[in-house]
Amino acid sequence: MATVINTKFSSICLTADLPEEVEIESLTPQVTVTISIDEVEVFSSAYYIYGLKAYVRDIQSIVESAMLQKKLAIASFVLNVKDYENFTYTSGVIKVVYSHLKSLKGAEQALLGAFLTTRKSALLSQTCPFTLYNYAQPYQQSSNYCDIYYNMPSVQSMLKSTVTFGNKQSDTPKIIASEASYARFQNLLALSGIYNATIHRVFYRIGEREFNIYFSPTAPSDTFQFKGNFNLWETVCLFGATNSKTEIDRSEAICGNKVAYYDTSVKVKHEVETAPLTLSEAQFLTQLLSSQEITREVADGLFAPVIISDISSEVSDNNSNPIRLKFTWTYADQNEFLQ
Known part of the structure; x- marks a missing residue:
């Protein structure tokens, strides 16, 4: 094989985990490197081979700039190398999730173990919108539910209502949004026949992901x-x-x-x-x-x-x-x- 991409990629990764440089080995004097995001070419450049090798740098900034411009949180990334003899070599399709922070235990484990936010809880008003996002693997089932802690005007003690959600499955890796506002949890209580409740806290769980939402009656x-x-x-x-x-x-x-x-x-x-x-x-x-x-x-x-x-x-x-x-x-x- 006249040309080889020596750097290996994971099938799913955070943009911050992309390699700092990609090593290309070739017997030809020149190669052309292209980078595509969701099948749209965002970068192309010729690289001259020196000592049988060439290095592509700043992959992270190229990918992140393209995702910012397209307002993407997840995308398909492909790096192609065409050598001087017009043979094309590819990295394969890699799913990338936008993130400035690196993962300590691997991207897939990090994405399946937490919501797509860096905090574990939030203090919100009763009127503001709020959305939780999670990365979903194809055809994966998980336990999805929330515990709503509330009290009633006539009852001083705290009460709990558990609401179970259906399993949200996907045929492709994707990011799923879940509304988590005060109004939505009031509607969930109403479906169980609970009205005029004051919600204080909600424990939200999807798979291994956990998040606590606290609601303040005070306006921020x-x-x-x-x-x-x-x-x-x-x-x-x-x-x-x-x-x-x-x-x-x-x-x-x-x-x-x-x-x-x-x-x-x-x-x-x-x-x-x-x-x-x-x-x-x-x-x-x-x-x-x-x-x-x-x-x-x-x-x-x-x-x-x-x-x-x-x-x-x-x-x-x-x-x-x-x-x-x-x-x-x-x-x-x-x-x-x-x-």
């Missing part, structure tokens, strides 16, 4: 949605303080005793200081602060794009007040909303 100071580590929408409710500041920039001209203003621009900045956070909560929020797509809830279910800047953190050795994050946000179009 801000609710944001953003693209997280897996290029999927995350929802975060922040409980703290928000201060708004208005900056006015204008030029003036004096003619006689009269002053005229022109080129006036008004910019409203909102400064957020979170309530005390645990280390895991603060680490998760770094994804919000560094995300390229961020929106803020301006009405129930309505989100508007925002830009976050001026980020700082305060760390204390006091266990009751470990970490606080401060940041400033503005609407992307610089326009506020009528209240």
Whole structure:
């Protein structure tokens, strides 16, 4: 065989686990390397052979850039090599899941053992939308259920209702979305004849994946949605303080005793200081602060794009007040909303 792709790929991997370089060995003087995402070519380049070998680098950035552009969380990746004699060699079809973080125990085990988020629990308001995502293997059955912890107006003790879901199967590897909002769990209780319940916590399980959702009756100071580590929408409710500041920039001209203003621009900045956070909560929020797509809830279910800047953190050795994050946000179009 005149040309060989020496680097081996797993059938399923995270983008962060893609090899830093791909080694190609060839007896021909030149090869052409192409990379395709979901059967669409996103990269092509000629490589000259030196010492019978050539190296393709920056695979991760090429794949992630293409997935970001196409708004994909999972995709089929193929690397093809065509040598000088027009023979083509391929890596085969590899399923890649977008992730900036590497897996410690292998991508498949990581994907089957946790939801596609880096947190294990969430504190939410009773009105915000929330979705959990999981990677599904083809034709795999699993135990899917949730435990809903609630109380009734006439009963002080906590009650539990277990709801079992049908097995969601797929004929191909894919990502499945599950709505996990307060409204959905109220509807599930209603199907069991339970009305006017106040839900406090939900334990959600799909296969080996577990997630705890806590619902607060207190309205958060801000609710944001953003693209997280897996290029999927995350929802975060922040409980703290928000201060708004208005900056006015204008030029003036004096003619006689009269002053005229022109080129006036008004910019409203909102400064957020979170309530005390645990280390895991603060680490998760770094994804919000560094995300390229961020929106803020301006009405129930309505989100508007925002830009976050001026980020700082305060760390204390006091266990009751470990970490606080401060940041400033503005609407992307610089326009506020009528209240």
